[in-house]
Amino acid sequence: MNATTPAHPQRTIRVALGERSYDIVIGPGLVDEVGPRIAALLPGARAAIVTDENVARLHLERLTLSLDAAGVEHRAIVLPAGETTKSYAGLTRVVEAIIEGRFERGDAVLAFGGGVIGDLAGFASAVVRRGMRFVQMPTSLLAQVDSSVGGKTGINSPQGKNLVGAFHQPTLVLADTALLDTLPPREFAAGYAEIVKYGLIDRPDFFEWLETNREDIFAGTDALIDAIAISCEAKAAVVAADETEQDSRALLNLGHTFGHALEKTVRYEASRLVHGEGVAIGICLAHRFCAARGLAPEEDARRVEAHFAAAGLPTRIQHIAGETPPIADLMDAIAQDKKVTRSALTFILTHGIGKAFIARNVDPADVGDFLAEELLP
Amino acid sequence: MNATTPAHPQRTIRVALGERSYDIVIGPGLVDEVGPRIAALLPGARAAIVTDENVARLHLERLTLSLDAAGVEHRAIVLPAGETTKSYAGLTRVVEAIIEGRFERGDAVLAFGGGVIGDLAGFASAVVRRGMRFVQMPTSLLAQVDSSVGGKTGINSPQGKNLVGAFHQPTLVLADTALLDTLPPREFAAGYAEIVKYGLIDRPDFFEWLETNREDIFAGTDALIDAIAISCEAKAAVVAADETEQDSRALLNLGHTFGHALEKTVRYEASRLVHGEGVAIGICLAHRFCAARGLAPEEDARRVEAHFAAAGLPTRIQHIAGETPPIADLMDAIAQDKKVTRSALTFILTHGIGKAFIARNVDPADVGDFLAEELLP
Numbered sequence: 191m192n193a194t195t196p197a198h199p200q201r202t203i204r205v206a207l208g209e210r211s212y213d214i215v216i217g218p219g220l221v222d223e224v225g226p227r228i229a230a231l232l233p234g235a236r237a238a239i240v241t242d243e244n245v246a247r248l249h250l251e252r253l254t255l256s257l258d259a260a261g262v263e264h265r266a267i268v269l270p271a272g273e274t275t276k277s278y279a280g281l282t283r284v285v286e287a288i289i290e291g292r293f294e295r296g297d298a299v300l301a302f303g304g305g306v307i308g309d310l311a312g313f314a315s316a317v318v319r320r321g322m323r324f325v326q327m328p329t330s331l332l333a334q335v336d337s338s339v340g341g342k343t344g345i346n347s348p349q350g351k352n353l354v355g356a357f358h359q360p361t362l363v364l365a366d367t368a369l370l371d372t373l374p375p376r377e378f379a380a381g382y383a384e385i386v387k388y389g390l391i392d393r394p395d396f397f398e399w400l401e402t403n404r405e406d407i408f409a410g411t412d413a414l415i416d417a418i419a420i421s422c423e424a425k426a427a428v429v430a431a432d433e434t435e436q437d438s439r440a441l442l443n444l445g446h447t448f449g450h451a452l453e454k455t456v457r458y459e460a461s462r463l464v465h466g467e468g469v470a471i472g473i474c475l476a477h478r479f480c481a482a483r484g485l486a487p488e489e490d491a492r493r494v495e496a497h498f499a500a501a502g503l504p505t506r507i508q509h510i511a512g513e514t515p516p517i518a519d520l521m522d523a524i525a526q527d528k529k530v531t532r533s534a535l536t537f538i539l540t541h542g543i544g545k546a547f548i549a550r551n552v553d554p555a556d557v558g559d560f561l562a563e564e565l566l567p
Numbered sequence: 568m569n570a571t572t573p574a575h576p577q578r579t580i581r582v583a584l585g586e587r588s589y590d591i592v593i594g595p596g597l598v599d600e601v602g603p604r605i606a607a608l609l610p611g612a613r614a615a616i617v618t619d620e621n622v623a624r625l626h627l628e629r630l631t632l633s634l635d636a637a638g639v640e641h642r643a644i645v646l647p648a649g650e651t652t653k654s655y656a657g658l659t660r661v662v663e664a665i666i667e668g669r670f671e672r673g674d675a676v677l678a679f680g681g682g683v684i685g686d687l688a689g690f691a692s693a694v695v696r697r698g699m700r701f702v703q704m705p706t707s708l709l710a711q712v713d714s715s716v717g718g719k720t721g722i723n724s725p726q727g728k729n730l731v732g733a734f735h736q737p738t739l740v741l742a743d744t745a746l747l748d749t750l751p752p753r754e755f756a757a758g759y760a761e762i763v764k765y766g767l768i769d770r771p772d773f774f775e776w777l778e779t780n781r782e783d784i785f786a787g788t789d790a791l792i793d794a795i796a797i798s799c800e801a802k803a804a805v806v807a808a809d810e811t812e813q814d815s816r817a818l819l820n821l822g823h824t825f826g827h828a829l830e831k832t833v834r835y836e837a838s839r840l841v842h843g844e845g846v847a848i849g850i851c852l853a854h855r856f857c858a859a860r861g862l863a864p865e866e867d868a869r870r871v872e873a874h875f876a877a878a879g880l881p882t883r884i885q886h887i888a889g890e891t892p893p894i895a896d897l898m899d900a901i902a903q904d905k906k907v908t909r910s911a912l913t914f915i916l917t918h919g920i921g922k923a924f925i926a927r928n929v930d931p932a933d934v935g936d937f938l939a940e941e942l943l944p
Contacts, residue, residue, distance in 0.1 A: 316733065
């Protein structure tokens, strides 16, 4: 971990995308720096803050104090918390509020919240006047390590999640790790699942480091800052190689085809399954599927499962509270996942820890058989 | 006109935008070629046709015959004709129909209609699954020379036109000039206003050629194909230099700040003023404004006005049917136009025919005084 393990509590990751390049700054207390940082990067720009009621109650005052101190004019659009906000109605509300505030192309939409707020505000910033500046302050661990890197923005369609959106890169991402102190433990663990994912894709050393440092990360020490920074770096590297997911970016979907299908079959009831938990189960399924087919060592599948379990995450379909989803429903949801090209199933499979690969012609019958074995009582 | 005046009835203009480059093909009968052309360019792709009731009634059968013959699977989404379709509700309808048809990223949205359909279908293709392929078959003269070149897509907000959208370049544009035979004369003339605009921006020879060939163009001879091709070429050159309108692309807005304000003050009532008519008046106002300030020869302003008048277009605010819009309303609409940067008025002004330039700090008081003179009885 030499090059990526620093001594300082604030770290900066550069996402290299030519003229769309930007910095992700990670560390405690960044909410107090947002004003001067926006003023320096976008002189004269105003800020349309998009946030939700929970984040606003806890942290909005500090944010606006920082903006005021730096002379950045602002206006806050406060939305109900929760996934239902990420809808056509939510988008319309944010877009119209931004227009009503007479924000211009050079002004910034400032997303201050978790993944829902980031995706929604990012999409709004992509479409108001065909594109405004976008600054992200992710407040959940999941958003800090995943949705705030890479420029994917969007809303849900009644027919499926994230089916409507845009690629729109931010100008700056500020991940204030101190804000994670107010995160419920279950959400922290769910975000951790995405951190583990980066080790499993192509960084076996990072996965090993996580096995050693998991407790420190959960305790919020500097190891947490390192884990977030390495995750952002890993995602940034993948995104830089394939910004609009024509090819290799699909690796980031490790565990996601199964995970999305599970989320769908429980109708996105957060009480039963949140996204990171679906990813944890999905990653374990992908590793067991590959182990059972002789593609990857059984030992690796066991190590992955043990690590998620130690982090308090579910690892099997049966761990989902309530009735187990029927295989037919899961298969139907898998077929509808947007990572489908010309009707062949695309999965991210693995040859073992740190050796994920894109498989473009997975036989649905094999997947069905595997799920049937998994669900044997 | 040597390099740009060909002998053949079909012409191809290449829009050079790096990996987003595409061809615009212009000529009669292209509706019968759409199937093989899509099949050749996007093998295996399906087509989601977006059209309106008028175009569908006149031409949809021929289009689908061509697609069928080439083995391109398709589905048509037929919308009410008119500007009100270019709304959040229209967008939602098109997006949901595309998703419901299980179209994928590599499939094409095929816009078959005028500017409203092109802008709406283009925006839908930009946001479904964060970006699908987009093919345009513009059926109005305005769409063939303006909205189908350059990648601007979008819908109207209740607060203003085109305030929500995306830059999304098509894969192919097919401008079938035979379809213009069914266009009402008033719409043809309105489209012609945008053709004239290209001469006035930076092609004085083209303007001169239009002065000589206007009647042939209106008669639908090969001069029409040439006029459309040169217009597309002119717009493509501007777009290639500044795709997302950071700077010089604003030249394309010659006459549009006044034009948009006029459209807004008559509440977009097409019976009183259509877009191209607003542009014609707007261009004349810009030339007279500059002549009055000694920036451009009075003679040029007179020539421009005479040309529009000969084409049957309005050239003065008083030519708009019904009550003349009050200056206060016009000034308010001008201030709200989206070509505003940090609250300074940006206008496209001119030093004479073919010599337009961007003026970033026009004094609103000067504009108000000029409009008052214009509206003297």
